[in-house]
Amino acid sequence: MPNRDQVVRQVLAAIEWETRNDGQNSPIGLTFSAGTLMLVGEVANIAAKKRALKAAAGVDGVRAIADHLRVAAGSTPGDGATRDAVCKLLAGSIDFRNCGLHARVKGLLETLQDAGPEASGTIEVAVEDGVVTLSGQVISLSHKRLAGVLAWWAQGCRDVVNALAVVPSEEDNDHEIVDALHLVLEADPYVHADRIGIGSTDHVVTLEGVVSSHGEKSRAEMDAWYLYAVDGVINRLEVR
Structure with a gap:
C-alpha cells in the first residue's frame, strides 16, 4: 500500500496528464487520509473536472473521493440570479411542463410551478457559491440528465449536484x-x-x-x- 505522499504525487501526475488538453492551469489542492482523497480548486471546464476525478480514482490506494472542484465561471451574477436562470430553463422545457418546480430562497421553499394533471415529478433548486443542487424526483434517467445539463447552462453555475431520484427506478446503460x-x-x-x-x-x-x-x-x-x-x-x- 503506497503511503500518503506517494498517493498525492501519483494523483497530481495522473491529473496533469489527463487534463493536459483542457486548458487546466490552476493548481488543484489534494488532501489524502484513510483512503479518502479530497480535491479542491478551480478547473477550466467540465471536461477538466471529470478527467481529474477519473484520473484520481484510478490511483492505487484511493478508495473514495470528496469532490470540491469548481468550474471557472468568470464574472458571476450571484446565487440568486443563477438560481432564477436554472428555474427559468427548467420551466421553459417541454419535458418538465408537468413537474412541480420549487426554489430554495434564503432557507424558504418557494413554489414556482405546480405539478400538472399528469404529474411527472417535482424538482427543488438551490444554489450556494455557484453550486446548483437539484433534489426531488423525476420519471426517468433522461429527465434527470436533462435537468442537470439545463442547470449547467445557467450563467454563474460552477458545479451541479444532481440528487434527483428516478421513480420508478431504472437501470442505467x-x-x-x-x-x-x-x-x-x-x-x-x-x-x-x-x-x-x-x-x-x-x-x-x-x-x-x-x-x-x-x-x-x-x-x-x-x-x-x-x-x-x-x-x-x-x-x-x-x-x-
Whole structure:
C-alpha cells in the first residue's frame, strides 16, 4: 500500500496528464487520509473536472473521493440570479411542463410551478457559491440528465449536484445515455442536433457528423460532458 505522499504525487501526475488538453492551469489542492482523497480548486471546464476525478480514482490506494472542484465561471451574477436562470430553463422545457418546480430562497421553499394533471415529478433548486443542487424526483434517467445539463447552462453555475431520484427506478446503460444526449442537443439552440450522430460505450460518448463552426463543435462536446455519469467524450465532429 503506497503511503500518503506517494498517493498525492501519483494523483497530481495522473491529473496533469489527463487534463493536459483542457486548458487546466490552476493548481488543484489534494488532501489524502484513510483512503479518502479530497480535491479542491478551480478547473477550466467540465471536461477538466471529470478527467481529474477519473484520473484520481484510478490511483492505487484511493478508495473514495470528496469532490470540491469548481468550474471557472468568470464574472458571476450571484446565487440568486443563477438560481432564477436554472428555474427559468427548467420551466421553459417541454419535458418538465408537468413537474412541480420549487426554489430554495434564503432557507424558504418557494413554489414556482405546480405539478400538472399528469404529474411527472417535482424538482427543488438551490444554489450556494455557484453550486446548483437539484433534489426531488423525476420519471426517468433522461429527465434527470436533462435537468442537470439545463442547470449547467445557467450563467454563474460552477458545479451541479444532481440528487434527483428516478421513480420508478431504472437501470442505467449506454442506450439511455444516447437517448438523453439526443434530448439535450435538441434543446440546445446553438447546435444542429440532426447533424450529430451519437454513440456510447461504457459511458464514453462518441460524437460524429458535421457542424458549421468550431464553437458548435465545442458546445456539443460540453453538452455530452455535462451529462450525469458520462466518463468520457470522443469528439469526431467535422467543421465544414
